[in-house]
Amino acid sequence: MSSDFRPWWFADALRRAPPPPVTPLQGDITADVCIVGGGYTGLWTAIMLKQANPQLDIVLVERERCGSGASGRNGGCLLTWSAKFLTLRRLFGEAEALRLVKASEDAVYAIRDFCREHAIDAEVRVDGALYTATNRSQLGSMAGVMAALDGNRTNSWRTLPLADVQRLAGSAVMLEGVYSPAAGSVQPALLALGLARVARELGVRIFEHSAMQRLIPSTPPRVQCAAGSVSASKVVLALNAWMPEQFSQFSRSIAVVSSDMIITTPCPAELAAIGLNHGAALCDSRIFIHYWRTTVDGRLMLGKGGNTFAYGARMLRQFDEPSRQVAMLQASLARFFPSLASVPLAASWNGASDRSVTGFPFFGHLNGHRDIVYGFGYSGNGVGPSWIGGQILKSLALDEDNVWTRSGLATGPRGHFPPEPVRWLGSQLVRNAIRRKEAMEDREEVPWWLDRQLAKFAQAAGKADKG
Incomplete structure (x- = not known):
């Protein structure tokens, strides 16, 4: 997928925090670890490997620019896995489910603190998350989860009075809402570019415009690009939704589906008037949710998942174009926020999300090869959980025996979608x-x-x- 189109977040980030000039891979080189993919997962893995062992020689190759995929174009909602506790418990048992919920909440604060420590101005605002009901059928959608979390004394959610729900959501349409402080929002592309900067500062060699053309599973494995190759003791595949394009065995492990977004021009006074002057992540309780949040400069972003499904989990050209769902999104914006209906839009865009059968990412060794590890399948919630992904892939790459390598998340895909068509x-x-x-x-x-x-x-x- 190649295009001059830049999603709004990414174009804004390139203007505000321009990265160094592109350096493609040229020639054949060696490394201790080669990471394929310059999004959140690959970058967190590189950083965590360097933090664990600063002497490691780490090379990262990226097909376009770091953060240009889902990491630089998602809605910027910094969320946890707590709302999916019942599914975690069914998949992995109660103890592991509780650990993963706690880890996903810790990730929110770890990302905030990492950005502060390394002066990454990613507009991280840990102002919580509000899950709402926008019609009567959505009422009580979180009741079972909250009861189960309460029973384990790990519940960060609380039900708010309706007036507080409508004020925090900025909409009188809301009928109910539950709030957790362990969440927030970020400018996603600024976070990705900031992670790439820190990785470079730690000594990671980053080669952009260097798509992997072939992975040779030799000993050591070798990553072949157009104008060079990397032979490395360990290879980490952090391709996310692009994984099935390279490795057909995963074509039924995920469904590639779009999430579509619009963003307004600045309207800080109008947002303040309806209570949207904070950085909380907000969403309704549909199956393919609406999600919205404000920006630091006073814009409203609204998105919706579950629109375009790709045949055969392939990358579609329209994933790298303005959204084709603008009319639907504008109708939702007008319904939720009537006073903002006349505010002009600045942009629309969409991107590919890698939906797994379980709704959670999975990690493992490629075809049992001990020196090649992978992880993907974030299912539309990757900003926070990619920090966990970095922990798992770092641990797998270092052959560690710890809670991450023993986790049920590190046993490959759990279930498959039906074959095409x-x-x-x-x-x-x-x-x-x-x-x-x-x-x-x-x-x-x-x-x-x-x-x-x-x-x-x-x-x-x-x-x-x-x-």
């Missing part, structure tokens, strides 16, 4: 059923029985467990 046809059927169901729920009508049944197939892609 069943997966694509099914995704269209389910997506359209969800859209009809939720439109009827917004009108306080009873959805069709068939649409309710079809919608159940997409629960793994949802924001929260339904209890």
Whole structure:
């Protein structure tokens, strides 16, 4: 996928914090570790490896510019796994589920503190998260999760009075809301560029515009690019949604689906008037959620997941273009925030999300090769959990025996989607059923029985467990 189009976050970050000139890989070199992919996962892994052993010679190759993929174009919501505790418990058992919830909350503060320590101005605001109900069918969607977390004395969520919900969300449409302080928002591309800067300062050699063309699983393994190669004792694959393009065995491990976003021109007075003068991450309780947040300079960003599904988990050209869902997003913006309906839009964009069957990322050794490790499948929630991904991949690359390498997350994919064309046809059927169901729920009508049944197939892609 190649285009001159720059998603708004990434274009803004390049203007405000321009990285050094591109240095492509030229010639054949060696390293202790070669990381393929310059997004959050690859960069956190490189940094954590250097922190563990500063003497390691680490090379990172990136197909475009660091952060130009999902890391530099997501909504910037810094969230945890606490809302998915019931699924974590079902997959990994209660003790591991609780540990992962705590680790995901720790990641929020670790990212904030790392940015402070290394002077990364990524506009990190740990102002919490609010999950809301925008129609009656969404009421109580977090009740089961909160009860289970309460039973383990690990619940960071609390139900807010309705007036506080509507003030914090900036909308009178909200009918209910639960709030956790362990969350917030970031300018995602500034975070990615900041991590790349720190990696370089730690001595990581970064080669951009250097797409991996082939991985040779020799001993040591070798990463082949267009104008050179890297032979390394360990290879870390941090390709995320691009993984199935290179390794067909993962073509059914994820579904590649778009998340689409719009952002307004600055309107700080209008945002302050409705209470949106903070950095909390906000979303409703649909299966394919609406999510929104403000920026430091007074813009409103609103997005929605689950729109375009790629046949065969391939990268589509439209993932690197302005969003085709602007009309739908503008209608949602006008419904939630009537006073902002006339504020001009500055941009729209979208990007590819790697949705796993479970809704969680997975990690492991490629085809059992002890010197090649991988991790992907963040399922639309990667800003915070990529810090955990870095911990796991660092531990796997160093052959450590610890809680990360023993985690159920480090045992490869858990489940597969149906083969094509069943997966694509099914995704269209389910997506359209969800859209009809939720439109009827917004009108306080009873959805069709068939649409309710079809919608159940997409629960793994949802924001929260339904209890």
